[in-house]
Amino acid sequence: MNLKALVKGTVVFAATMLVATAVSAQTFRVAIGDAAGGTQHELGKAFAANLEELTNGAAKADLFPNSQLGDETDTVNDAAMGLLDFSILAINNVTPFSPSVGILTLPYVIQSPEDAKKLTLGEVGQELTENTIRDAGVRIIGWSYSGFRVLTNSKRPVQTLDDLKGMVIRVPRNEIMIATYNAWGINPTPLAWTETFTALQQKVVDGQDNPYITVSAMKFDEVQKYITNIRYIFSLEPLIVSEAIFQQQSPEMQEAILEAGRRATEHSYAFLAESEDRIKQELMDAGMEIYEPANEEKEWIEAATTKVWPQFYDSVGGKERLDAILASLGR
Numbered sequence: 001m002n003l004k005a006l007v008k009g010t011v012v013f014a015a016t017m018l019v020a021t022a023v024s025a026q027t028f029r030v031a032i033g034d035a036a037g038g039t040q041h042e043l044g045k046a047f048a049a050n051l052e053e054l055t056n057g058a059a060k061a062d063l064f065p066n067s068q069l070g071d072e073t074d075t076v077n078d079a080a081m082g083l084l085d086f087s088i089l090a091i092n093n094v095t096p097f098s099p100s101v102g103i104l105t106l107p108y109v110i111q112s113p114e115d116a117k118k119l120t121l122g123e124v125g126q127e128l129t130e131n132t133i134r135d136a137g138v139r140i141i142g143w144s145y146s147g148f149r150v151l152t153n154s155k156r157p158v159q160t161l162d163d164l165k166g167m168v169i170r171v172p173r174n175e176i177m178i179a180t181y182n183a184w185g186i187n188p189t190p191l192a193w194t195e196t197f198t199a200l201q202q203k204v205v206d207g208q209d210n211p212y213i214t215v216s217a218m219k220f221d222e223v224q225k226y227i228t229n230i231r232y233i234f235s236l237e238p239l240i241v242s243e244a245i246f247q248q249q250s251p252e253m254q255e256a257i258l259e260a261g262r263r264a265t266e267h268s269y270a271f272l273a274e275s276e277d278r279i280k281q282e283l284m285d286a287g288m289e290i291y292e293p294a295n296e297e298k299e300w301i302e303a304a305t306t307k308v309w310p311q312f313y314d315s316v317g318g319k320e321r322l323d324a325i326l327a328s329l330g331r
Ligand code: MLT
Pocket: 033, 034, 072, 089, 090, 092, 093, 171, 172, 192, 193, 209, 210, 214, 237
């Protein structure tokens, strides 16, 4: 074959491959619980961009923010059954399916973004990933770091546990969070995430807790006035993939998915550091008032740790396990 014919043949082959890739590009659906603009969406965007780049366009990820594909808890079931590819949701909404994940929502265990990164990317995160595959049929392949959940309400400034009395506070359907508010002296109202904005707007509930960036993305500032800067749970929001769908992929596609998840996780950590203060300021500019909890150590922290932790030792792997994790965090 002469050179001209060879070049022509190569061009035709490359063009055919491009068309084939374009035609057969695999498109995954990614459910996202929060509205666009939050940390979940940021993780999703970074994941989609990296997946497309790593597979040279052979795989794409379509993002569906604002719970378009169902409430966060429902997306875990759907992914487990292979009806949904990916979901990004708060870890507290995974806990009901895989209780050991609760170690990440026990109040005041994680005290900084560094603690959060150390646990999620270290041996603890690896173990929890294996547990969620076993218990829930989903695999954690990335994390968004969303900041501490702060308490918001529409009634009055809250600084002490006395101020909290009589308030109707929405929580996810998460036993640990319910127990924490019980320890603080009130009975919270468990409510699905998709129902939360309306419940706040119609004053069915007075308040809720979520990170600053989530409060902003969900436009809670339109229906909430007061923020209490409690730091009881550092919000972690994993990117999960249906284990059944993951196992159907080629080894190359699996590696691309995992690598895109790792890169998106790094991006999320940087996004939090660069945006949280700005968004907090925007919430204040929009009229929200921020209060520090009074007597935090003696009131908020002591009640939550002494009354709540012992109730969940068994589900998180035992007291020794918790002690070992605390020691690994230098406490
Ligand atoms: C919840 O409160 O249910 C979740 O934290 C919501 C979220 O995913 O941001």
